[in-house]
Amino acid sequence: MTKVLVSDPIDHAGIDILSQVSQVDQRLGLSSNQLKEIIGDYEALMIRSGTQVNSEIIEAGVNLKIIGRAGVGVDNVDVPAATKRGVIVVNSPGGNTIAAAEHALALLLSLSRNIPQAHLSTISGKWDRKKFVGNELYKKILGVVGLGKIGSHVAKVANAMGMDVMAFDPFVSAERALQMQVRLSSIDDLFKEADFITLHLPRTSETENLVDAKLLSSMKQNARLVNCARGGIIDETALAEALNSNVIGGAALDVYSQEPLKNDSPLLNVKNNLILTPHLGASTAEAQQNVAIDVAEQIRDVLLGLPARSAVNIPGLSAEIMDSLKPHLQLAESLGLLASQVSGGQIQKIEVKLQGEFSQHPSQPLVIATLKGLLSSALGNRINYVNASLEAQGRGISVEEVKDEASPDFPGGSLQLRTFADKGTNSVTGTVLADGELRISSIDEFPINVSPSRYMLFTRHRDMPGIIGKLGSLLGTHNVNIAAMQVGRRIVRGEAVMVLSIDDPIPSELLTSILAVEGINQAHAVTF
Ligand SMILES: NC(=O)C1=CN([C@@H]2O[C@H](COP(=O)(O)OP(=O)(O)OC[C@H]3O[C@@H](n4cnc5c(N)ncnc54)[C@H](O)[C@@H]3O)[C@@H](O)[C@H]2O)C=CC1
Numbered sequence: 001m002t003k004v005l006v007s008d009p010i011d012h013a014g015i016d017i018l019s020q021v022s023q024v025d026q027r028l029g030l031s032s033n034q035l036k037e038i039i040g041d042y043e044a045l046m047i048r049s050g051t052q053v054n055s056e057i058i059e060a061g062v063n064l065k066i067i068g069r070a071g072v073g074v075d076n077v078d079v080p081a082a083t084k085r086g087v088i089v090v091n092s093p094g095g096n097t098i099a100a101a102e103h104a105l106a107l108l109l110s111l112s113r114n115i116p117q118a119h120l121s122t123i124s125g126k127w128d129r130k131k132f133v134g135n136e137l138y139k140k141i142l143g144v145v146g147l148g149k150i151g152s153h154v155a156k157v158a159n160a161m162g163m164d165v166m167a168f169d170p171f172v173s174a175e176r177a178l179q180m181q182v183r184l185s186s187i188d189d190l191f192k193e194a195d196f197i198t199l200h201l202p203r204t205s206e207t208e209n210l211v212d213a214k215l216l217s218s219m220k221q222n223a224r225l226v227n228c229a230r231g232g233i234i235d236e237t238a239l240a241e242a243l244n245s246n247v248i249g250g251a252a253l254d255v256y257s258q259e260p261l262k263n264d265s266p267l268l269n270v271k272n273n274l275i276l277t278p279h280l281g282a283s284t285a286e287a288q289q290n291v292a293i294d295v296a297e298q299i300r301d302v303l304l305g306l307p308a309r310s311a312v313n314i315p316g317l318s319a320e321i322m323d324s325l326k327p328h329l330q331l332a333e334s335l336g337l338l339a340s341q342v343s344g345g346q347i348q349k350i351e352v353k354l355q356g357e358f359s360q361h362p363s364q365p366l367v368i369a370t371l372k373g374l375l376s377s378a379l380g381n382r383i384n385y386v387n388a389s390l391e392a393q394g395r396g397i398s399v400e401e402v403k404d405e406a407s408p409d410f411p412g413g414s415l416q417l418r419t420f421a422d423k424g425t426n427s428v429t430g431t432v433l434a435d436g437e438l439r440i441s442s443i444d445e446f447p448i449n450v451s452p453s454r455y456m457l458f459t460r461h462r463d464m465p466g467i468i469g470k471l472g473s474l475l476g477t478h479n480v481n482i483a484a485m486q487v488g489r490r491i492v493r494g495e496a497v498m499v500l501s502i503d504d505p506i507p508s509e510l511l512t513s514i515l516a517v518e519g520i521n522q523a524h525a526v527t528f
């Protein structure tokens with residue numbers, strides 16, 4: 001039975017799903033070293049934002065297949081390190097959208113009406129109605145930075161409340177903004193014009209300290225800032241200074257550059273115009289159930305050998321694509337595997353040619369599947385859809401894609417893989433029949449018609465009498481049973497290929513004897 005480690009608090013709905021297929025160990029509050037020590041025992045790790053999964057932990061996870069982040073941001077996972085090791089990283093892109101958007105709105109309202117400060121004053125016995133006079137959001141300008149799922153929901157509610165919404169998001173089109181009744185602007189104009197600003201963008205190398213002293217000082221004096229996205233996007237020292245010197249009206253934060261917030265954080269010295277919550281954006285019962293189910297289902301599927309629907313490190317391979325292209329991906333993988341076993345020498349380049357109907361399919365998944373097949377003889381089960389492109393790059397294998405809409409030979413189109421190695425060029429072509437069966441239709445331009453089977457033998461030989469008999473009796477002597485056989489040639493008594501499907505693997509001494517047969521120039525034992 002597979003083992004899943006859950007190292008952050010996860011809703012029981014997710015644990016129930018995992019428990020159907022795995023042993024689930026819940027170990028909360030592990031230090032980084034403790035996690036590193038035990039991770040080798042697990043196939044899957046499920047986390048929220050509390051666990052930092054660095055490259056050392058990923059390296060130590062020798063059996064790790066998948067890391068599931070029950071939430072959106074995967075900035076606490078070293079995704080490149082996971083990709084390199086072939087570990088799938090999945091998240092729940094939409095499970096906590098509403099929760100985070102509503103928390104941002106709650107912070108906006110808390111800021112505009114001084115709610116936490118008024119609460120503290122009232123429970124201390126005071127009745128101070130003058131000190132806590134606020135502002136309405138109605139008719140004020142809201143600046144949304146990052147108009148994705150959460151930012152869009154905030155914009156929608158803000159519009160309904162009568163706010164004038166502007167946004168900065170370099171990846172959102174003017175049409176989409178118009179649909180949402182949001183006007184797009186530059187970040188500089190947004191910070192200058194808005195009365196309230198809310199951040200909903202990821203933390204990346206580009207967004208780190210995006211909101212710095214300069215941007216803060218360009219804000220209106222009474223403007224207020226909310227960050228319910230990620231710590232580190234705002235320069236916290238600059239923010240503390242801007243608040244203490246009343247350069248801006250106030251701020252409310254849910255996320256911090258270091259979490260939990262450190263005792264020496266400059267934010268803790270801000271006097272009274274700052275509201276802090278401990279990363280509660282996704283903390284609603286509904287969101288926690290959504291993300292736990294979403295991610296647990298994906299972990300379960302991957303452990304059962306099925307695709308994950310929200311993998312952040314498998315480019316272009318959504319569950320729908322995997323499903324609709326299943327036989328095509330299998331063909332691409334089989335051709336890659338075949339090519340790696342018949343081509344001579346170090347492969348430097350491959351050409352993946354999609355012909356006929358194949359050219360209508362997205363090429364990226366087919367290329368990835370081809371690379372996975374190509375590298376699997378060398379890397380075994382270390383290679384998968386996650387790391388195939390990276391491993392190929394690392395080995396200096398370049399990829400060329402060619403699309404050719406014409407396909408004279410096969411109604412369903414075909415996929416041709418050409419390999420360019422230091423010892424020469426080879427090619428294999430295949431197709432998917434109407435019933436989903438795979439066919440290898442040519443090898444090195446010699447026409448054949450075979451389905452890939454577990455063990456096969458491919459030869460290149462001179463077309464001459466007696467050669468097939470010699471080969472058959474050699475296999476018989478070694479007790480290797482032939483299931484099917486085909487010969488392909490272009491001209492009589494010229495060069496030819498022979499393809500045998502066999503029931504048993506070919507021992508190396510048999511391969512040596514086959515190569516010693518007069519007229520046989522090449523022999524390759526292929527395993528699928
Ligand atoms: N406080 C909390 O508990 C939670 C925080 N989050 C955080 O909220 C953020 C947004 O989440 P979603 O809306 O679900 O993501 P999303 O991917 O739907 O939207 C992010 C948007 O940011 C935009 N963006 C990227 N770089 C940008 C830049 N340099 N300037 C302006 N816009 C930029 C993208 O184009 C995209 O539209 C994420 O960082 C996520 O981790 C999400 C859930 C809960």
Ligand SMILES: O=C(O)CCC(=O)C(=O)O
Pocket residue numbers: 048049050070071072073074096279281282283
């Ligand atoms: O797990 C959590 O509560 C944090 C949620 C979050 O920040 C996210 O989903 O990006």
